[in-house]
Amino acid sequence: MTDKKGRVFSGARPTGRQHLGNYLGAIKNYVALQDTYECIYCIVDLHALTTMESTHDLRENTREMTLDWLAAGIRPEETIVFVQSNVPEVTELHTILSMVVGLGKLTDLPTFKEKARLQPHNINYGLVGYPVLMAADITLYKAGVVPVGVDQAPHLEFAREVVRSFNHRYEADVLIEPQMKSTEIPKVLGTDGKQKMSKSLDNHIELAATPEGTLERVMTMVTDPQRKLRSDPGNPDVCNVFSMHRIFSKVEEVEMVNIECRRAGIGCVDCKKLFAKNLNAHLEPFRTKRAKLAEDPDHVWGVLEEGAARAKKIAEQTMVEVRSAVGLP
Numbered sequence: 322m323t324d325k326k327g328r329v330f331s332g333a334r335p336t337g338r339q340h341l342g343n344y345l346g347a348i349k350n351y352v353a354l355q356d357t358y359e360c361i362y363c364i365v366d367l368h369a370l371t372t373m374e375s376t377h378d379l380r381e382n383t384r385e386m387t388l389d390w391l392a393a394g395i396r397p398e399e400t401i402v403f404v405q406s407n408v409p410e411v412t413e414l415h416t417i418l419s420m421v422v423g424l425g426k427l428t429d430l431p432t433f434k435e436k437a438r439l440q441p442h443n444i445n446y447g448l449v450g451y452p453v454l455m456a457a458d459i460t461l462y463k464a465g466v467v468p469v470g471v472d473q474a475p476h477l478e479f480a481r482e483v484v485r486s487f488n489h490r491y492e493a494d495v496l497i498e499p500q501m502k503s504t505e506i507p508k509v510l511g512t513d514g515k516q517k518m519s520k521s522l523d524n525h526i527e528l529a530a531t532p533e534g535t536l537e538r539v540m541t542m543v544t545d546p547q548r549k550l551r552s553d554p555g556n557p558d559v560c561n562v563f564s565m566h567r568i569f570s571k572v573e574e575v576e577m578v579n580i581e582c583r584r585a586g587i588g589c590v591d592c593k594k595l596f597a598k599n600l601n602a603h604l605e606p607f608r609t610k611r612a613k614l615a616e617d618p619d620h621v622w623g624v625l626e627e628g629a630a631r632a633k634k635i636a637e638q639t640m641v642e643v644r645s646a647v648g649l650p
Contacts, residue, residue, distance in 0.1 A: 336382060346509060387625060392529075467501060
């Protein structure tokens with residue numbers, strides 16, 4: 322790995338089958354980073370517990386999510402892919418780091434305030450300490466780079482503060498202060514054309530859906546809200562379907578839709594059908610590979626087990642250094 326720029330860490334909650342928003346917002350970037358960085362990607366199941374009231378689907382969601390990652394191009398032979406709870410050293414480091422963090426700082430973070438607003442009946446200790454666990458995730462594997470969007474920037478800055486506090490208190494240069502790699506993550510709107518694509522809002526398009534299922538979802542997408550009749554000129558600039566054409570359609574098709582929509586030469590139905598066709602074509606290799614991987618029910622768990630073993634080696638060495646710095650036996 323000497324030709325790599327450094328080590329990247331990123332984690333995501335096990336939400337099951339991934340959708341178009343997940344792909345454009347994170348997975349596509351995960352795959353690209355492998356070419357220039359040593360990558361560690363973690364399915365953060367402990368983080369998920371802070372908002373979950375039922376864990377019945379946790380294992381299956383982990384499997385489905387991993388299948389999507391692998392089918393999209395994550396290469397486990399070089400990239401470490403594992404489940405957070407399978408390396409318990411993270412909980413030990415979380416506890417130790419919590420000793421250098423003030424409670425007021427945690428409750429002031431905008432993400433905590435938002436989560437507390439969304440689940441006022443379940444403001445648990447884990448929810449408050451979520452950023453500390455996130456800092457433990459990053460520092461345990463000595464990741465120098467963390468790809469984040471604007472919404473996660475405060476959490477990464479918090480992790481950097483935790484590193485400085487720990488190293489200062491224990492007079493040791495043990496933990497690495499991670500650097501932020503800003504990512505231009507697009508805000509992928511759902512089929513409603515208003516809110517961010519989300520399973521909870523049922524406005525998503527699954528990557529692993531059938532071509533027929535994809536077409537069905539695409540046909541529900543909201544287009545230009547001002548265009549009422551087929552004969553009305555449309556405005557592609559405010560059309561969510563057109564924004565997707567820009568990503569998945571050929572340049573000449575994008576230009577055609579842009580021109581014909583404005584002069585009512587093409588209707589919304591035809592515009593959606595064209596997008597669905599191009600999206601299905603783009604996802605066909607992914608779906609073929611995913612189906613092949615899914616034929617072996619043990620494959621995913623083998624990948625995650627091997628990834629955890631590789632991650633654990635890094636974690637154990639870090640904890641030797643952390644315990645020594647703190648003065649623990």
